[in-house]
Amino acid sequence: MAEAPLIRLEGMCKRFGSGETAVRALDGVTLSVFPGEVVGLRGPSGSGKSTLLNVVACITPPDEGTLSLDDGPVWADGRYLVADLRALRRKRIGFIFQFHNLLPFLDATDTVALAMTLAGADLASARARARGLLDVLGVGRRAAAMPARLSGGEAQRVAIARALANDPTIILADEPTAALDSERARSVMDLLRRVARERRAAVLVVTHDEKIFGLFDRLVALRDGRIEAVATAA
Numbered sequence: 001m002a003e004a005p006l007i008r009l010e011g012m013c014k015r016f017g018s019g020e021t022a023v024r025a026l027d028g029v030t031l032s033v034f035p036g037e038v039v040g041l042r043g044p045s046g047s048g049k050s051t052l053l054n055v056v057a058c059i060t061p062p063d064e065g066t067l068s069l070d071d072g073p074v075w076a077d078g079r080y081l082v083a084d085l086r087a088l089r090r091k092r093i094g095f096i097f098q099f100h101n102l103l104p105f106l107d108a109t110d111t112v113a114l115a116m117t118l119a120g121a122d123l124a125s126a127r128a129r130a131r132g133l134l135d136v137l138g139v140g141r142r143a144a145a146m147p148a149r150l151s152g153g154e155a156q157r158v159a160i161a162r163a164l165a166n167d168p169t170i171i172l173a174d175e176p177t178a179a180l181d182s183e184r185a186r187s188v189m190d191l192l193r194r195v196a197r198e199r200r201a202a203v204l205v206v207t208h209d210e211k212i213f214g215l216f217d218r219l220v221a222l223r224d225g226r227i228e229a230v231a232t233a234a
Helices: 047-054 085-092 108-118 123-136 152-164 182-199 210-215
Strands: 007-016 021-035 038-042 066-068 070-074 093-096 170-174 202-206 219-222 226-232
Touching: 007 047, 021 047, 021 066, 021 202, 021 226, 038 047, 038 182, 038 210, 047 066, 047 170, 047 202, 085 093, 093 152, 108 123, 108 152, 123 152, 152 170, 152 182, 170 182, 182 202, 182 210
Parallel strands: 038 202, 038 219, 093 170, 170 202
Antiparallel strands: 007 021, 007 066, 066 070, 219 226
16 A cells, blocks of 8 residues: 655645735645655746745645645645644654754754754753764764864754754755755765655755756756646656
């Protein structure tokens, strides 16, 4: 039996503004992302990529359509169906930003542990798990380093560890390789692919980075808020 999608949007629409100046950022988008799958979103500026990511993250409420996450309904009939969206995001969604956004006063271990303590974990167990994640991602030796002492690639790996801290089933990434060279970009994508396979997570990545286009299971092209094309990796 086929696995159910972890992300499912149907007929998703989002408008900004009103009247003649209204902009339709999403126009009837239907998309599913399955466990173990890494899907890229590409398209020109203003095509709706970031809006789509923010709708999936339950940051931007849509105007029409339905959204299900982890096989549970989240948005339908013009309203959220989940009472505590912050808890949903903490426990089921990991977000990776273009720039790592690490807090300058926390070392790598406490950066990752913070995400777990906010979700209710005790500090000792959170720090132990944080060190384990940093080891898995190849930056365990930098566990005590402050952000200013990390290279760009190391900082992005710490950010990925933070996104994985609460073992999310859904991982959203906004231009995670834009600031990296080709080797580091491929390394980040290899990590995301490994996480998707091993944890059976769904990974959705917004990108302009042509050097990683061939590393996705599917590459979805958006234009004017609509899905223009879908390319499947060989």
